[in-house]
Amino acid sequence: MSLLDDFLVRAILAGIGLVLAAAPLGCFVVWRRMAYFGDATAHAALLGVALALAFNVSIFAGVLVIALLMAFTVSTLSGRGFAMDTMLGVMAHSALAFGLVAVSFVPNVRVDLNAYLFGDILAVGRSDLAVIWGGAVLVSVLLYWRWSALLTTTLNPDLAMASGLSPRREQLILSLALAMVVAVAIKVVGTLLIAAMLLIPAASARPFSRTPERMALIATLIGMLAVLGGIQGAFTFDTPTGPTIVTVAALIFVLANLVRLLRSQVK
Amino acid sequence: MSLIEIDNVTLHLGGRLVLDDVSMTVEPGEIVTIVGPNGSGKSTLMKVVIGALQPDSGAVIRKPGLRIGYVPQKLHIDPTLPLTVRRFLSLPKRVSNEAAHAALDDAGAGHLCMRQMTDLSGGQFQRVLLARALLSEPDLLILDEATQGLDQTGSADFYSQIERLRQNKGVAVLMVSHELHVVMSTSDRVICLNGHVCCHGAPEHVASAPEYRALFGTGTHGALALYRHDHSLDHCDHDHAQDHAHAHTHDHGQNHSQNQPQDKVTSA
Helix, strand or coil, X not given: CHHHHCHHHHHHHHHHHHHHHHHHHHHHHHHCCCHHHHHHHHHHHHHHHHHHHHCCCCHHHHHHHHXXXXXXXXXXXXXXXXXXXXXXXXXXXXXXXXXXHHHHHCCCCHHHHHHHHHCCHHHCCXXXXXXXXXXXXXXXXXXXXXXXXXXXXXXXXXXXXXXXXXXXXHHHHHHHHHHXXXXXXXXXXXXXXXXXXXXXXXXXXXXXXXXXXXXXXXXXXXXXXXXXHHHHHHHHHCCCHHHHHHHHHHHHHHHHHHHHHHHHHHC | CCCEEEEEEEEXXXXXXXXXXXXXXXXXXXXXXXXXXXCCXXXXXXXXXXXXXXXXXXEEEECCCCCEEEECCCCCCCCCCCCEHHHHHCCCXXXXXXXXXXXXXXXXXXXXXXXXXXXXXXXXXXXXXXXHHHCCCCCEEEEECCCCCCCHHHHHHHHHHHHXXXXXXXXXXXXXXXXXXXXXXXXXXEEEEECEEEEEECHHHHHHCHHHHHHHHHHHHHHHHHCCCCCCCCCXXXXXXXXXXXXXXXXXXXXXXXXXXXXXXXXX
16 A cells, blocks of 8 residues: 555556546447537536535535536537527536636635646555545446447447437436536646547547457557556656646647548558 | 237327328238328338337237337447447347357348448448348348448449349338338339328339329329339349330330320420
8 A cells, every 4th residue: 555655656647547447438428429518517527526515525526516506507409409609608607607606705725726737646645545436337338238328329329229229328328427526636637638638539549449349459559658658758858747647648649640531541 | 920010000209290090001912102392201110110119099900929120220339439330240249159140141241240330331231230130030020221322323223132032031021211212123012101191003004103102293104113123033134224124115115194195205
């Protein structure tokens, strides 16, 4: 256990825990074109933080409840023929604005606001680590269990229906997983960058994948690389850790797509 | 016993009467086509057959243990989703390699196994969808506008594949189309739907029925006959020029003496 006394080890473990859940889920976010959906849910998290502080409950619980509410609202609306990108844009940014306003009412938080917006992975404690890994394992199990059904629904809802699956149920399962990941990620990369941890590893893995499973696996590896590289980089250059992790992920994304371009030139 | 029997089914969707007292059956080994204009309730009727929708009144009787294979309209697969044909066949239930290859061969897509779904042409894609439907060894294949977006040669090839399947496996087929002329040659029976069953029977009968012509206009009628040709001819490779010539003899030689002669002008 003495290993966990090192804050660096805790930070690395927290990052890897998050990636284990976020990378496979991120693949679904990419395949289903839910990027904005992820954004809206993630931005709502700040409102959850404010409520948790005001009512003196755990941040994780507060964020989870609000993220769940947001995710279910959005997935309910998505079936109703609203102009979805506008709707999600409105909800994502107003959730963030409401969160910022709400936080300002809670005394003594303004100092920590940065930690909630950009994460504070180096301050992850043992109990945080337990929450992060608990949530990550839950999401992984959920995704593993529903994998085939989720994929079929992603492919085509009618096809899923003809196979006796309920697209509605699978959509709710994804919403649940998304809310969990948001609640887990807020400590690691913060509200503003959660969507990046969902999207970028998955998008970087696409050029190297021939099957969905492969893409999820490669996305996980790329995410881990970004966490390790980001923590190292933050140390070397004395930069904020969460944004540095996302920066490394973005660099990998650029590299991956350069490789893809080169390969298609060779062909 | 019929594979599917639909008795006096009525169904409202969103307050609108979509199916009005519809009755129909599909017998084993039979190819039945439902035609009708857009919004005539064709897809709704398919959903009732599959069991995805429950009728307000009337009965849907399926033969006990009936296995249905469903071929949807062209699917859009997002290019961000990497998916080989082989992997696609194992969704949602994993299938053995032998079963996958057998189904692909039956659908005329044996060589596509390791290709990416997003790289397939329209015709190849529909064959893969057909292969997927065949995996459950269905007694009844349901095709919902399965050739939409294919050119005429592509559709004709696809339907002759369906006909071969019926011959080799004895599978019954229920398909939906809004282009009767394309499916004429393969259908045993045609049901013309417009909320209610306007008319039904052999393809020639429906094509010349006044109800059908009222729905589709006389312009279509000429085209209809084009694709009705003798089953004894094999048409793996459709020679359209020949079909045309063929059709005209039918058109002129056949029936509807009671119909206006200017019709033939339109068709020529």
